[in-house]
Amino acid sequence: MSIITAVETFDVRFPTSKHLDGSDAMNADPDYSAAYLRIITDAADGHEGHGFVFTIGRGNDVETAAINALKGHVIGRNTEELLDDMGATWRLFVHDSQLRWLGPEKGVMHMAIGAVVNALWDLKAKRAGLPLWQLLGRMTPEELVNLIDFRYLTDALTPEEALEIFRKAEPGRRQREEELLTVGYPAYTTTPGWLGYSDEKLARLCREAVKDGFQQIKLKVGGDLEDDRRRLKIARETVGPDIRIAVDANQRWDVAEAISWMKELAEFDVAWIEEPTSPDDVLGHAAISRGVAPIPVATGEHVQNRVIFKQMLQADALQVLQIDAARVAGVNENIAILLLAAKFNVPVCPHAGGVGLCEAVQHLSMFDFVAVSGTLERRMIEFVDHLHEHFITPIDVRQGRYWPPLAQGAGAEMHLASLQEFSYPGGPAWMPETVAIAG
Ligand SMILES: [Mg+2]
Numbered sequence: 495m496s497i498i499t500a501v502e503t504f505d506v507r508f509p510t511s512k513h514l515d516g517s518d519a520m521n522a523d524p525d526y527s528a529a530y531l532r533i534i535t536d537a538a539d540g541h542e543g544h545g546f547v548f549t550i551g552r553g554n555d556v557e558t559a560a561i562n563a564l565k566g567h568v569i570g571r572n573t574e575e576l577l578d579d580m581g582a583t584w585r586l587f588v589h590d591s592q593l594r595w596l597g598p599e600k601g602v603m604h605m606a607i608g609a610v611v612n613a614l615w616d617l618k619a620k621r622a623g624l625p626l627w628q629l630l631g632r633m634t635p636e637e638l639v640n641l642i643d644f645r646y647l648t649d650a651l652t653p654e655e656a657l658e659i660f661r662k663a664e665p666g667r668r669q670r671e672e673e674l675l676t677v678g679y680p681a682y683t684t685t686p687g688w689l690g691y692s693d694e695k696l697a698r699l700c701r702e703a704v705k706d707g708f709q710q711i712k713l714k715v716g717g718d719l720e721d722d723r724r725r726l727k728i729a730r731e732t733v734g735p736d737i738r739i740a741v742d743a744n745q746r747w748d749v750a751e752a753i754s755w756m757k758e759l760a761e762f763d764v765a766w767i768e769e770p771t772s773p774d775d776v777l778g779h780a781a782i783s784r785g786v787a788p789i790p791v792a793t794g795e796h797v798q799n800r801v802i803f804k805q806m807l808q809a810d811a812l813q814v815l816q817i818d819a820a821r822v823a824g825v826n827e828n829i830a831i832l833l834l835a836a837k838f839n840v841p842v843c844p845h846a847g848g849v850g851l852c853e854a855v856q857h858l859s860m861f862d863f864v865a866v867s868g869t870l871e872r873r874m875i876e877f878v879d880h881l882h883e884h885f886i887t888p889i890d891v892r893q894g895r896y897w898p899p900l901a902q903g904a905g906a907e908m909h910l911a912s913l914q915e916f917s918y919p920g921g922p923a924w925m926p927e928t929v930a931i932a933g
Pocket residue numbers: 742744768769795845
């Protein structure tokens with residue numbers, strides 16, 4: 495038996511806004527950041543659980559405070575008791591009646607719960623000596639169903655249906671694990687497409703993406719229609735007709751504007767339109783889906799919980815579902831969302847990038863392939879080539895594919911030196927002279 499003795503939090507920020515990496519129509523100057531935690535126990539194995547919430551700078555301190563508000567549920571607790579029943583542990587946080595008032599089940603507090611839940615999964619996977627995707631992919635269908643809170647879901651997905659989905663995928667699990675290790679998981683890249691990049695940089699990065707084996711790239715749109723048409727023309731001419739080009743408006747438009755704007759971009763053969771409007775607007779997304787068909791609508795990186803995803807699917811408001819490892823309440827809720835997507839036969843193409851999101855979310859897609867949907871068809875994980883060097887187990891993306899992580903854990907652990915150097919506001923990277931010289 496062991497006890498959780500400490501939960502340490504870190505406000506870590508990377509000054510990415512200096513180079514306009516990550517710039518889009520709504521987020522002009524992001525500093526990729528992590529409200530980060532590490533869970534420490536008194537067990538002799540020395541394993542720690544690491545997790546984070548991704549933010550884009552200001553507000554990272556608020557998110558760190560939200561994680562601190564959950565410490566009382568963790569410190570002093572029996573580690574095995576928490577890890578052995580992760581379904582009950584999830585409910586312990588999400589059903590905290592006082593903290594629940596702040597959502598319910600959305601926003602700052604819900605994201606903080608996600609970080610703590612994911613850190614516990616990291617610890618559980620390390621103790622099992624497995625990467626998270628394999629740990630999950632080897633649990634029984636019954637154990638997996640027990641992870642999920644079906645409250646608010648049963649009009650779309652019952653526990654019995656979830657069990658059936660897991661059982662149907664069970665016979666092929668081993669074979670698909672092998673397949674992943676042999677062929678990897680498809681990726682697409684957003685690296686060429688940030689709004690702040692020059693036309694020359696866009697063309698160069700498009701050429702490099704094709705050379706690197708990506709079958710799909712993504713461009714940010716929604717700032718200015720003529721700019722979008724010019725940039726899409728450059729991208730299409732550079733990559734040729736066979737590479738898919740998705741576009742992402744980052745919530746910029748109203749419903750009618752989304753439909754009319756996309757009519758102007760349709761000639762460039764768009765693979766999907768991502769986040770055309772508010773992530774809360776289920777009926778708006780449904781109207782846009784009808785208005786821009788056959789172009790699929792993709793969304794999810796800001797969808798706050800499984801309930802909104804359920805409605806999006808029920809209303810045929812999205813045709814590509816984009817989970818995010820650090821938006822909802824962690825691994826458990828993302829498994830519920832993967833099940834919903836499987837039930838409605840909608841492909842899952844996770845949102846990633848930022849800092850650590852690629853490292854974390856690849857485990858969920860790989861688990862989905864092994865134990866939920868059982869297919870790679872129409873599925874791919876976003877790839878952005880930023881900040882991977884700060885992670886103990888950085889992603890391995892080659893030939894346009896993610897290669898499965900084999901190290902134990904959930905992928906979120908950063909090097910201690912990075913946590914210290916980019917600590918905000920006191921870390922060396924944020925000292926006035928460093929910022930001035932680098933700028
Ligand atoms: Mg996006």
